[in-house]
Amino acid sequence: AQKITQTQPGMFVQEKEAVTLDCTYDTSDPSYGLFWYKQPSSGEMIFLIYQGSYDQQNATEGRYSLNFQKARKSANLVISASQLGDSAMYFCAMRDVRGYQKVTFGTGTKLQVIP
Amino acid sequence: EPEVTQTPSHQVTQMGQEVILRCVPISNHLYFYWYRQILGQKVEFLVSFYNNEISEKSEIFDDQFSVERPDGSNFTLKIRSTKLEDSAMYFCASSEGGTTTGELFFGEGSRLTVL
Numbered sequence: 001a002q003k004i005t006q007t008q009p010g011m012f013v014q015e016k017e018a019v020t021l022d023c024t025y026d027t028s029d030p031s032y033g034l035f036w037y038k039q040p041s042s043g044e045m046i047f048l049i050y051q052g053s054y055d056q057q058n059a060t061e062g063r064y065s066l067n068f069q070k071a072r073k074s075a076n077l078v079i080s081a082s083q084l085g086d087s088a089m090y091f092c093a094m095r096d097v098r099g100y101q102k103v104t105f106g107t108g109t110k111l112q113v114i115p
Numbered sequence: 116e117p118e119v120t121q122t123p124s125h126q127v128t129q130m131g132q133e134v135i136l137r138c139v140p141i142s143n144h145l146y147f148y149w150y151r152q153i154l155g156q157k158v159e160f161l162v163s164f165y166n167n168e169i170s171e172k173s174e175i176f177d178d179q180f181s182v183e184r185p186d187g188s189n190f191t192l193k194i195r196s197t198k199l200e201d202s203a204m205y206f207c208a209s210s211e212g213g214t215t216t217g218e219l220f221f222g223e224g225s226r227l228t229v230l
Binding site: 035050093095103104105108 | 148150156157158159160163171173204206208218219220221223224226
């Protein structure tokens with residue numbers, strides 16, 4: 001069974017600093033996808049970044065990068081140059097790519113950016 | 116940019132009443148999902164739907180829940196007899212399938228309040 005663990009319920013970061021949000025996962029499938037979603041206080045789920053289990057390079061999307069360490073089964077999100085608008089809940093999630101079935105979410109990390 | 120749309124954005128109902136939440140997935144997507152998020156908690160998988168049938172469901176998705184794709188565009192979640200604990204945000208999502216990143220595109224959610 002898939003399992004996603006986010007051990008940081010809350011994080012603070014100074015504006016313009018970088019921050020790393022931790023995520024570890026557990027799966028017996030060799031083929032899987034890892035995601036990060038942002039959920040602001042308004043409630044919508046915003047896709048940030050994706051990493052496939054066979055991707056050779058770490059994914060990057062603008063100020064977001066995914067530090068993928070396959071052997072450690074970790075997929076940490078790095079946000080560079082934090083902005084006040086980055087304050088939100090962040091969810092790590094995993095999907096079995098072969099089956100295209102459900103995405104399993106972690107419990108989330110609430111990030112607050114301090115001016 | 117194509118998007119997943121959900122109606123209603125907020126519904127208040129009495130315990131025991133039937134509720135139907137509606138979703139219009141992105142038109143060329145093949146996989147459809149419902150997720151639930153109780154206030155302040157994690158995003159929980161309810162059900163996935165592919166090729167006009169349920170492909171997977173969670174233990175939450177009991178006989179009180181059903182899904183339907185009545186025409187080529189809508190995807191509905193029905194709760195037959197609502198309970199207080201069904202109060203939550205319900206997210207519809209869709210994905211393309213095939214060999215893409217498998218990103219889930221989420222709607223903005225339908226907030227259900229059961230009194």
